Amino acid sequence: MATLSPQVPATLLACPDCDLLQRLGDVPEGASARCPRCNGVLRRRPRNGLERALALTYAAAILFVVANSFPFLSFVMKGEETQTTLATGIIDMYNQGKWEISLLVAFTIVIAPVAQIGILIYLLTPIRLGRVPYGLPVAFRMLRHMLPWSMMEVFMIGILVAIPKLMGMASVIPGTALYAFVLLMLVLSGANAAFDPEMIWQRHEAAK
Amino acid sequence: MSAPGATGISIGCATCHECGRLCRVPLQGFGHGYESACSRCGSALHFRKRYSLQRTWALVIAAAICYVPANLFPVMTVISLGQADSETILSGAIYLLTSGAWPLALIVFIASICVPMAKIIALISLLISVHRSSSWRPADRTRLYRTTEAIGRWSMVDIYVDTILVALVSLGNLATIEAGTGAVFFGAVVVLTMFAAESFDPRLIWDNCGEVRA
Numbered sequence: 001m002a003t004l005s006p007q008v009p010a011t012l013l014a015c016p017d018c019d020l021l022q023r024l025g026d027v028p029e030g031a032s033a034r035c036p037r038c039n040g041v042l043r044r045r046p047r048n049g050l051e052r053a054l055a056l057t058y059a060a061a062i063l064f065v066v067a068n069s070f071p072f073l074s075f076v077m078k079g080e081e082t083q084t085t086l087a088t089g090i091i092d093m094y095n096q097g098k099w100e101i102s103l104l105v106a107f108t109i110v111i112a113p114v115a116q117i118g119i120l121i122y123l124l125t126p127i128r129l130g131r132v133p134y135g136l137p138v139a140f141r142m143l144r145h146m147l148p149w150s151m152m153e154v155f156m157i158g159i160l161v162a163i164p165k166l167m168g169m170a171s172v173i174p175g176t177a178l179y180a181f182v183l184l185m186l187v188l189s190g191a192n193a194a195f196d197p198e199m200i201w202q203r204h205e206a207a208k
Numbered sequence: 209m210s211a212p213g214a215t216g217i218s219i220g221c222a223t224c225h226e227c228g229r230l231c232r233v234p235l236q237g238f239g240h241g242y243e244s245a246c247s248r249c250g251s252a253l254h255f256r257k258r259y260s261l262q263r264t265w266a267l268v269i270a271a272a273i274c275y276v277p278a279n280l281f282p283v284m285t286v287i288s289l290g291q292a293d294s295e296t297i298l299s300g301a302i303y304l305l306t307s308g309a310w311p312l313a314l315i316v317f318i319a320s321i322c323v324p325m326a327k328i329i330a331l332i333s334l335l336i337s338v339h340r341s342s343s344w345r346p347a348d349r350t351r352l353y354r355t356t357e358a359i360g361r362w363s364m365v366d367i368y369v370d371t372i373l374v375a376l377v378s379l380g381n382l383a384t385i386e387a388g389t390g391a392v393f394f395g396a397v398v399v400l401t402m403f404a405a406e407s408f409d410p411r412l413i414w415d416n417c418g419e420v421r422a
Binding site: 010080088162 | 304373
């Protein structure tokens with residue numbers, strides 16, 4: 001049975017990278033605090049973090065739907081046109097017997113970003129309205145484990161590399177989804193940069 | 209408060225892995241820290257990531273093994289007018305270079321060949337330095353760890369390129385692109401090194417330094 005540990009003052013913390021103990025007061029908006037010993041980030045507090053993260057996350061949700069509904073590249077070879085959406089790539093890989101790759105791509109490009117967007121909306125919307133969402137620790141834990149696997153920006157580089165490889169064979173025409181992908185990548189990175197976990201945990205602690 | 213240079217573990221406090229709150233670990237849970245839970249989010253507390261060195265070693269060794277077939281087997285085969293043309297990661301980068309797209313060749317070379325190898329070498333050096341209780345430039349070794357953790361995801365580029373090419377070309381009758389075994393091993397390298405970087409605990413670098421200085 002787990003026993004809750006006795007409280008340590010909230011201003012006392014240990015560096016996550018080197019365990020050095022330090023006192024940290026309020027960090028002003030737009031600033032970050034770093035460990036004097038190893039330069040690890042102790043606390044980063046984005047300006048208007050909550051509003052910005054929330055706005056960008058909703059934008060990301062809309063862009064995600066657009067990016068997955070339209071073809072992102074068309075390929076014209078000897079008059080024959082092939083269109084691809086993201087899903088066809090994942091399905092074709094599966095049909096070729098490379099289910100491992102299919103799963104990896106599906107997870108990093110569809111499942112993890114959807115989870116990231118969904119959990120951010122679930123956490124931030126109630127907090128913006130002054131409430132604490134139900135099951136906050138569980139949702140937050142899922143988000144923390146999903147985040148490294150959400151790889152939209154890496155996928156963009158993949159598209160950049162794939163296009164010249166095909167140029168030799170046929171002409172490649174960028175589709176609607178491609179523009180949505182570029183915006184999605186930017187918006188999602190922005191949402192991530194504006195997201196302030198410590199603020200959420202402080203609200204959670206205050207509500208207990 | 210305790211003396212300057214004191215660490216969390218030295219005053220019996222652990223940082224929660226999930227929410228980052230510093231918590232006092234009750235004495236009865238000292239030997240096995242998982243007996244106690246974070247006062248803020250209720251997660252199990254540990255002074256250090258559990259079995260950090262064992263896990264990291266296992267994952268790095270597995271990644272190093274997969275790195276060999278990842279580079280030797282073709283990542284894709286282009287079948288055009290009955291002719292099959294296999295491409296490994298290196299020959300893919302060379303193809304881009306000879307077709308004049310050298311910035312992209314550089315991206316592929318760095319992301320698919322340099323980064324995975326650099327990650328494996330960096331993690332092995334960090335592990336060895338911790339085992340040897342090295343006190344050599346801990347701040348720089350911590351920075352090496354942070355960089356290793358941050359760049360890992362960029363190796364996925366090759367997997368995405370393969371997926372896009374397969375999707376675009378497999379439907380046409382004139383040419384087909386098939387993903388090769390190399391791509392599966394390459395994906396395994398990326399995933400294993402990402403997990404390995406996640407399992408390593410940079411605080412172990414500093415634990416040993418403290419002992420040497422004291």
